[in-house]
Amino acid sequence: MEPILDIQNLDVKFALRTGEVTAIDNLSLSLAKGERLGIVGESGAGKSVMGFSIIKLIRKPGFIAGGTIRFRDTEISAYSEEKMRDIRGNRISMIFQDPMMALNPVLTIGTQMTEAIHAHMDVSKEEAERIALEKLARVHIPSPEKRLAQYPHEFSGGMRQRIIIAISLLTDPDIIIADEPTTALDVTIQAEIMDLLIELCDSDGMSLILITHDLGVVAEVTDRIAVMYAGRVIETGPTQAIINTPKHPYTQGLIKALPESRKPGEALYQIPGMMPTLTDIPSGCAFNPRCPMKGEICMTKRPEAALADEQTGHMAACHLVSGDLAS
Numbered sequence: 001m002e003p004i005l006d007i008q009n010l011d012v013k014f015a016l017r018t019g020e021v022t023a024i025d026n027l028s029l030s031l032a033k034g035e036r037l038g039i040v041g042e043s044g045a046g047k048s049v050m051g052f053s054i055i056k057l058i059r060k061p062g063f064i065a066g067g068t069i070r071f072r073d074t075e076i077s078a079y080s081e082e083k084m085r086d087i088r089g090n091r092i093s094m095i096f097q098d099p100m101m102a103l104n105p106v107l108t109i110g111t112q113m114t115e116a117i118h119a120h121m122d123v124s125k126e127e128a129e130r131i132a133l134e135k136l137a138r139v140h141i142p143s144p145e146k147r148l149a150q151y152p153h154e155f156s157g158g159m160r161q162r163i164i165i166a167i168s169l170l171t172d173p174d175i176i177i178a179d180e181p182t183t184a185l186d187v188t189i190q191a192e193i194m195d196l197l198i199e200l201c202d203s204d205g206m207s208l209i210l211i212t213h214d215l216g217v218v219a220e221v222t223d224r225i226a227v228m229y230a231g232r233v234i235e236t237g238p239t240q241a242i243i244n245t246p247k248h249p250y251t252q253g254l255i256k257a258l259p260e261s262r263k264p265g266e267a268l269y270q271i272p273g274m275m276p277t278l279t280d281i282p283s284g285c286a287f288n289p290r291c292p293m294k295g296e297i298c299m300t301k302r303p304e305a306a307l308a309d310e311q312t313g314h315m316a317a318c319h320l321v322s323g324d325l326a327s
């Protein structure tokens with residue numbers, strides 16, 4: 001299927017006083033229409049920087065140093081800031097962990113929604129209100145007419161996130177990038193918001209990029225997963241393949257660390273060590289200091305993505321998968 005978003009060889013760097021560091025390293029990913037893609041990895045893997053790069057919201061000292069980003073059949077990586085505003089918050093929306101950050105506490109929900117509509121669409125006040133009501137109903141907010149006149153503090157955390165999703169839907173976007181959208185919410189509300197995102201993708205043909213450190217959540221929600229480590233995608237494939245037959249020792253560790261993998265009476269597993277900082281990425285495979293299966297070659301040669309399953313496109317950047325290291 002023709003991808004709606006296609007990222008090729010993306011490099012993002014930060015110009016620090018001590019020199020340039022690479023936050024996203026030669027990343028390639030594509031997203032099909034209606035597809036739900038999960039981006040997982042521990043803190044510092046580069047998930048958020050990747051999400052911001054897609055909508056070109058990388059601020060100094062960060063910059064996109066190379067690669068291409070195609071949205072539909074247009075290359076948007078070369079777009080000016082002005083042209084990008086037609087895409088951002090319009091065709092591609094991004095939502096974050098804390099809905100309060102995105103809402104103005106002194107304006108009613110109705111005002112914020114209609115302002116967002118007028119920023120992208122030339123419609124009357126009445127039409128803007130109609131769209132706002134329709135989207136609030138779309139995200140299952142009860143009594144939307146009454147809710148339009150209320151302020152953000154009058155809503156619960158879960159309801160505020162629904163409002164953010166409603167705002168992100170105002171322009172019927174093609175893609176929603178959701179960066180840890182439920183991390184601040186309790187588990188039941190988290191599941192409701194995830195169900196809502198699935199419903200919106202299924203019914204409206206919208207695509208979703210779900211960024212989270214929680215492999216358990218992406219397993220429930222996504223069709224495909226990309227696992228990131230130190231700015232690279234180290235494994236990608238259909239969700240079931242990643243969960244059931246992970247190939248990269250890092251992904252295997254993430255799965256072992258899931259609460260549901262714990263056996264009764266055992267302590268919760270933790271991958272030893274930490275994600276490297278950008279100024280200190282090990283040579284060879286960046287995961288080598290933490291890898292239980294490393295060999296000589298892992299210390300010196302960086303593994304390229306190798307196909308683990310041709311049919312599904314399951315790939316892993318590991319010398320075990322390429323056959324350079326005997327398992």
Ligand SMILES: Nc1ncnc2c1ncn2[C@@H]1O[C@H](COP(=O)(O)OP(=O)(O)OP(=O)(O)O)[C@@H](O)[C@H]1O
Nearest residue numbers: 014023042043044045046047048049050213277278
């Ligand atoms: N403005 C910045 N200046 C320098 N380094 C930055 C900046 N923003 C992010 N980084 C670095 O880029 C790397 C990737 O950060 P990013 O926020 O994308 O990670 P993440 O996987 O989303 O983690 P988390 O789950 O904690 O949000 C980190 O090492 C981070 O320190």
